[in-house]
Amino acid sequence: MNTAPVVEDGNKPSCCTPSGLPMLNAAEAQAMARVLKALADPNRLRLLSIVKAGDGGEACVCDLTEPLDLGQPTVSHHLKILVEAGLLHREKRGTWAYYSLVPGALEAASQNILGLQVSTPVGSGS
Amino acid sequence: MNTAPVVEDGNKPSCCTPSGLPMLNAAEAQAMARVLKALADPNRLRLLSIVKAGDGGEACVCDLTEPLDLGQPTVSHHLKILVEAGLLHREKRGTWAYYSLVPGALEAASQNILGLQVSTPVGSGS
């Protein structure tokens, strides 16, 4: 079998390296981008930082609406995005909804950036 | 002056913790989000992974256009976004443009996610 990869034909200058690189495939890239998209918003980053700093690692919506200077529906929308990305966990207790970080989710995202390849998907969602 | 923060008045149920949390401020969040926005696209993640895996840690545009199945102007556009986010470095040698990772940039982004606070801005851009 032809194990040696055909680097180039020789009839072109060819600045390019051969194909077959160990690159992220489309599915991995898309999964990784979905989490990063959820993180790529200043207000959502602030929401996460408040939740992380909150008592017991959790915070309710009323904790989150005021410091961000955003309307309540907007905050609720951002929280939903973070939950769907597998970064936040939602728990309703009585009248209030408490949000907390999904353990390992931020670490996984961080690792994915470092290696630029999907490692262990922690918050594997839908 | 009134140094003691007014936690609550006592006439409300108050699910909320006092304000003054160690949260990300608006400027930090925006700076962090700018880098993450650049990372939050499947094709840009793949570009970075190709550059990282490339010979000498660099790759030219013709290396990047084909495996992504995107038009050349689109790839050029994505590369510009990555450069402006401080993630890629561009060097023109002769007819070809070579792109390489900015050292430490991915590590900084990774750390920022872990701590959810800006640590040491490495690729401090414009």
Add this chain to the structure above:
DNA sequence: TGCTTATATCGACAACTGTCAATCAATGGG
């Protein structure tokens, strides 16, 4: 039961983003 408070959902809209076709600029070869 009816009121109040907390949170989610809906509909609308402006702003931004990813993509392409066409074109421009720069480099190197005949």
Add this chain to the structure above:
DNA sequence: CCCATTGATTGACAGTTGTCGATATAAGCA
């Protein structure tokens, strides 16, 4: 000097996103 090639820029356009006001849902209280 003209041409071929590499890559950037421009303009257009569809799709997505962030935000708000209005409304719905749900829980607790009088």
